[in-house]
Every structure is written in structure tokens, then in C-alpha cells.
Amino acid sequence: MRISELSRRAGVPVGTIKYYLREGLVPPGELTSATQARYGEPHVRRLELIRVLIGVGGLSIASTKAVLAAIDDPPASGHDLLGTAHSVIGPTPAASDTALDRARKLVTAWGWTGVDDAPALTQLAAALDGIEAAGLNLDDDVLARYATSMAQVAELDVAGVPIGSPADAVRFVVAGTVLFEPMLLAMRKLAQWDASARRFGHPA
Amino acid sequence: MRISELSRRAGVPVGTIKYYLREGLVPPGELTSATQARYGEPHVRRLELIRVLIGVGGLSIASTKAVLAAIDDPPASGHDLLGTAHSVIGPTPAASDTALDRARKLVTAWGWTGVDDAPALTQLAAALDGIEAAGLNLDDDVLARYATSMAQVAELDVAGVPIGSPADAVRFVVAGTVLFEPMLLAMRKLAQWDASARRFGHPA
Numbered sequence: 001m002r003i004s005e006l007s008r009r010a011g012v013p014v015g016t017i018k019y020y021l022r023e024g025l026v027p028p029g030e031l032t033s034a035t036q037a038r039y040g041e042p043h044v045r046r047l048e049l050i051r052v053l054i055g056v057g058g059l060s061i062a063s064t065k066a067v068l069a070a071i072d073d074p075p076a077s078g079h080d081l082l083g084t085a086h087s088v089i090g091p092t093p094a095a096s097d098t099a100l101d102r103a104r105k106l107v108t109a110w111g112w113t114g115v116d117d118a119p120a121l122t123q124l125a126a127a128l129d130g131i132e133a134a135g136l137n138l139d140d141d142v143l144a145r146y147a148t149s150m151a152q153v154a155e156l157d158v159a160g161v162p163i164g165s166p167a168d169a170v171r172f173v174v175a176g177t178v179l180f181e182p183m184l185l186a187m188r189k190l191a192q193w194d195a196s197a198r199r200f201g202h203p204a
Numbered sequence: 205m206r207i208s209e210l211s212r213r214a215g216v217p218v219g220t221i222k223y224y225l226r227e228g229l230v231p232p233g234e235l236t237s238a239t240q241a242r243y244g245e246p247h248v249r250r251l252e253l254i255r256v257l258i259g260v261g262g263l264s265i266a267s268t269k270a271v272l273a274a275i276d277d278p279p280a281s282g283h284d285l286l287g288t289a290h291s292v293i294g295p296t297p298a299a300s301d302t303a304l305d306r307a308r309k310l311v312t313a314w315g316w317t318g319v320d321d322a323p324a325l326t327q328l329a330a331a332l333d334g335i336e337a338a339g340l341n342l343d344d345d346v347l348a349r350y351a352t353s354m355a356q357v358a359e360l361d362v363a364g365v366p367i368g369s370p371a372d373a374v375r376f377v378v379a380g381t382v383l384f385e386p387m388l389l390a391m392r393k394l395a396q397w398d399a400s401a402r403r404f405g406h407p408a
Contacts, residue, residue, distance in 0.1 A: 048337050056297065056334030082400045086393055093260065112398040120393035127387035130260030133252050134379045138364075145360055146384075147391050152353040154395030156346060158403050175338045177393070180350075183331035184392070185385055187351050189290055189324035191358030192381075194316040196286045199362050 003029070006039045010047035017047065025050055025065055049175065057178035067174045074170040081161075085174040086119055095125030102128060106140065110147045153184065207233070210243045214251035221251065229254055229269055253379065261382035271378045278374040285365075289378040290323055299329030306332060310344065314351045357388065 007014045020026040026046055029037030046068075053059045053067060066087075075081055095103075103125040107115055115121055131138060138146075157176060162168045211218045224230040230250055233241030250272075257263045257271060271289075279285055299307075307329040311319055319325055335342060342350075361380060366372045 045339070049339075052334045052338045056330060056337075082396055086397075107394055112394050114401050115394045115397050118394060118397050120390045120397070123386060124390035124394065127260065127383065127390055130256045131380075131383050131387065133260075134256045134375075134383055135249065135253075136376060136380055136383065142360060142364065146357060146388065147395070149353045149356040149360075150388055150391035151395040151399075152356075153350060153392050154399045156349055156353075157392070157396055158399040160342075160346065161403075171338075172340060176335075176340055177396075179331065179335050179338055179340065181389055182327060183335065184350065184354055184388075186324045186328035186331055187354035188357050188361070188388070189381070190311055190316050190319045190322060190328065191351070191355040192286055192361055193290075193319050193322050193324070195355075195358045195362040197318050199365075 001039050002036065003039065006043055006047070009044045010051065012047045012051055020047070020050060023061060023065065025061070025068060049171075053175065053178060056182060057175075059178060067178075070174055071170050081170050081173045085170075085177045092119045092122050093126040095122050096129050099125035099129045099132075106143060106147070109140070110144065110151070112151075205243050206240065207243065210247055210251070213248045214255065216251045216255055224251070224254060227265060227269065229265070229272060253375075257379065257382060260386060261379075263382060271382075274378055275374050285374050285377045289374075289381045296323045296326045297330040299326050300333050303329035303333045303336075310347060310351070313344070314348065314355070316355075 001009070003014055003017060006012075007017055010017075012020075017026065021028060026043060029039040029043065032038050050064055050068070053064050054061070059067065067085075070081075070085070075083075100122065103121050104116065107121065107124075128138075157180065160176070161172050205213070207218055207221060211221055214221075216224075221230065225232060230247060233243040233247065236242050254268060254272070257268050258265075263271065270291075274285075274289070279287075304326065307325055308320065311325065311328075332342075361384065364380070365376050
């Protein structure tokens, strides 16, 4: 198909497709003349994925490029997929040594192993710093209950990873990690709404 | 204290404090001369909260202003706090009618009531659109299990709201909604790491 049909099929403007082609996010089409190229179904699917990663997942062009590179050239082991997914997703803010120590002790208490060097440990510590700085203290008991719920979420995430093809697996892990976040946060807000109405009464 | 000490105490540069004063995020100090003002502890706490909302929560100046307005002038009912918190937090992306219908049916099946007009319903629908567009389909059974875990999270959120002072409550609800998000997402990643190692084996 020509770029105009590709644009229509994928729901991405022609100018944006040309930009993605220049940035290397989308592989070039097959040249049919000096000025025209032909595109196929893989181009449609690639553009749909980019649209979702940027539009729903909120990824930058640079992070999207890293995600697509991981999908095109998947790491060898299933477990390494996750490191790739986490490393391309989101910045790791700075955390205090106190919060890092606390985060390390907490995950040990929760029985989560092998996470000493995970970027998410620093993300957890930075979040705890922020919560404390806002004057909202969470004791270890409450944190453990949040951790139990998020461990259930993670079990579902990992159980869903397809094991047939490495490319499918990395697509699931990377896209799933990014795209499930807004879903989970929306579910949390809806459930808060329900729980709040039960505690404080329904609005008039 | 003078602005220089306020800056040191709150960990916010003097130029940034002056910007916040101009934007009305921080109330003016008490003038002690034509060019100097005195600031108090409430200024320190306000600046710490702003630093956290912007730095950890990732809020824009405009959203931060809306959050602070809600804290300064809390809504009357406990339940309305949540509407305020959700309305100032994050944009609501567009969702397809199909996904909106599905989201409405899902929350009904999950037993969550009073959420028909909640912005989070559209956020859930948009997330489902994105997940489908990326070729990752989640069946209703798996979604229900995710929803169960997020309902546990929401119960903890709502149970933690202090009921003594409306200002404290709104501070907790608004800041908690924003600041707990990075904590929960970091917990999810750490638990994924642990679950992935159990499913796929520990990395070499």
C-alpha cells in the first residue's frame, strides 16, 4: 500500500509517519520509484504499537525507540525481558540513603528476592521519600498490605507472558508493563470511588 | 525567617520560591520593609508539598495550583474530596464507544457503583483501547482478577483518610492519590522481578 493508505489504516498522519521513518522507528518501505515506496501489514502493526506507546503509555520518542529495539532484537532469557522492559520505562528519580535502606529492608520482609539492583528499588525509595515529605506517613504494616496486592498484580502479569516466540514475549512484557499502568491506576480510582461512597456516604 | 532561610529549609531555590509567589502557589510573607518579607513554618510545609507534587507526582504548575486550592478550600463532604482529587489529576484521554460500553459492563460486574460519570471510567476505557490496539487482549476473567487486587488497594487508600480536619483529609486524598501511584507501580515492578525469576529462572 502507499503511504496515504498506511496513514488511513494506522490512524497516523502522513507527516508523522515520515518523521518516524526518519527517526528509524518504522522500517523503510520497498521503493517502487525514486519518490514512492510500498508498505505492508507489518508497517500498520508497527505504527499502531507506536501510537499506543506514545499516546496511551506516554512514552517519549527515545523510550519508544528503545522499546521497539527490544522487540526487534529480544534478549535471550525470559527473565532478561523484564530488565529490558523496566530499563526503558520511565526515569529513575534520586532517593535518599535512608529511604533506600528502608526499601531494601521492606522488600526483604516481603520475601521478594533478587531485586537489590533493580531500578524499581530506587523508584520505590524515591516514592517513600515523597510521601514522607508530604507529611503522609505509611507504617510498615500498611505498606505490607499494599505490597501484597501489587504482588497479586505482578503474578497475573508474569503468568500472562506468552512463551512461544521471544518477540511476542518481549512485546507483551514491554507493552504490557507500560499499557497496564493506566489501566491499573484507573481501576484504583474507580474502586476508591466505590469504597469512598461506602465510608462517607453517597453524594447528594 | 527570611526567604534565604526558607529556601534552605524547604530545599527550593530562592528564584523558584519567587516564581511560586508570583503564580500564587505560595501565600505572600509578612512585609517587614519595602523589600523584605518574613515567612513562617506554613510556608516551609507548603513548599515541601509543592516540591513533592511536582517532583515526585509529576504534576504541572496548573494542576499543582488546583490541588493547593482544594487543600485551602476543602469541599464539604468526604466523598467530594475524591472527585476533586481525581479531577485535578491527569488528563482524561479519548476512548472509543465500544471500550466505554465494555468498561461500564465490567465495573457493574465488579460491583462498583456510582462510577458511571467518573473520569476514571473513560481512563479505563482508553487504557483498554490501547491494550487492544497493541494486540494484547485481556479477557474478562483476567481483568476481574486485576480489579480485585486494585479494589484491595483502594480499600487501604480510603481507610487511611484522616477524618478530623477537612484540610488534612483533602491533603491526604489529593497527595495520596498522586504520590502513592509511583509507589504502587514500583512495588509492581519489584514483584514482577520476583515472580519472573520464579517462572523463568534466576538470571546467570
